[in-house]
Amino acid sequence: MIEIHELTKRYGDKTALNQLTLTIASGQIFGLLGHNGAGKSTTIKNLVSIIKPTSGTVTVDGLDLEQQRQAVKEKISYVPDTPDIFLQLSAMEYWDLIAAAYQQSEEAVQQRRQQLVSLFDMTEHVDEPMASYSHGMRQKAILIGALLPDPDIWILDEPLQGLDPQAAFDLKNLMKAHAAKGKTVIFSTHNLDTAQQLCDRLAILKQGQLIYTGSVEQLLAQHPQQSLEAIYLQMAGRLTDDHLVDALEGEHDA
Incomplete structure (x- = not known):
């Protein structure tokens, strides 16, 4: 089990992650969703000790990341956001x-x-x-x-990016098999279909803030008769600004 408590990361006056609190149980595929700059990679880089938080704590199977960093790192494998x-x-x-x-x-x-x-x-x-x-x-x-x-915990930052369809399919199956063994997969993605297909639970981040945690099914139940895309954009982004679309279409027609 991974327990994140009030994890905060600041760079000068900029807050990249603000008091994130999450519990990620073993045996789950846990997704991190959000626009670019939402805090997904900052969360992951804290978990794998690439950066240190400004404040807050992370414990992995009862081990404090700050105090027992090497023991925690031995439990984790990591795929960065660039190969x-x-x-x-x-x-x-x-x-x-x-x-x-x-x-x-x-x-x-x-x-x-x-x-x-x-x-x-x-x-x-x-x-x-x-x-x-x-x-x-x-x-x-x-x-x-x-x-x-x-190791028990896979932490994958945009792992499907750049993969051909066969490799993406195979990786998804490996992720499912790992979680089925009672182990943990944490991954970030921009792809809502992938999140819906794979995630037991997910967290949605916006500008460094946690705005939702739970299952996809729970999220859809809270917003009946809406697509996951529409729900996500209402929460984490902005719906299309019609007057901007009209202006762009007008430029194209011209």
């Missing part, structure tokens, strides 16, 4: 680096690595430098690295 890292390494070298960071031997990871490489169609490219990869291939390489040690 453009360690590009000077081949995919195999990158995966060896990840395995070493989690203190796993070659024997311990070999079978799982082969399965993941085959699943994501990377077999012919494992010894090529990641700088030569397309965006989608880099995303697959980073995903394989994150899933390789298979």
Whole structure:
């Protein structure tokens, strides 16, 4: 279980995250939704210790993140919001680096690595430098690295971005299987269909504030006869401004 209590992150006068309080149970796929700049990545980067909060606490299975950071990090794997890292390494070298960071031997990871490489169609490219990869291939390489040690908690920042339909389908199935084992998946997304398809619970953020937490079904029940898109835009964004649309259409017609 992950417990976030009044988590706040400020950069000077700007508040990126304001007193976020959430409980994320084991055995769930938990989604973070919101527009760009809503606080999704800030939340994730706090959870994986890339940044430190201005105030607030995070506990993971009873371990305080601030006081027991290394023990918490060993429970977590992470996919960042961009795959453009360690590009000077081949995919195999990158995966060896990840395995070493989690203190796993070659024997311990070999079978799982082969399965993941085959699943994501990377077999012919494992010894090529990641700088030569397309965006989608880099995303697959980073995903394989994150899933390789298979810790209890997966934290994935926009993990489906850049993946082809087959890879996206396979990753969704892996996420479901991980949660079905009583483990935890936390991921951010802009895609409402993906959230509705995958999430047991979700949090919607707007300008660093939590504005909803619960299931998609509960959200739809609170707003009968409305689509998820309409509900989300009413809460987190703005509905289309008709006069702006008319003006843009007029420019196009001209």
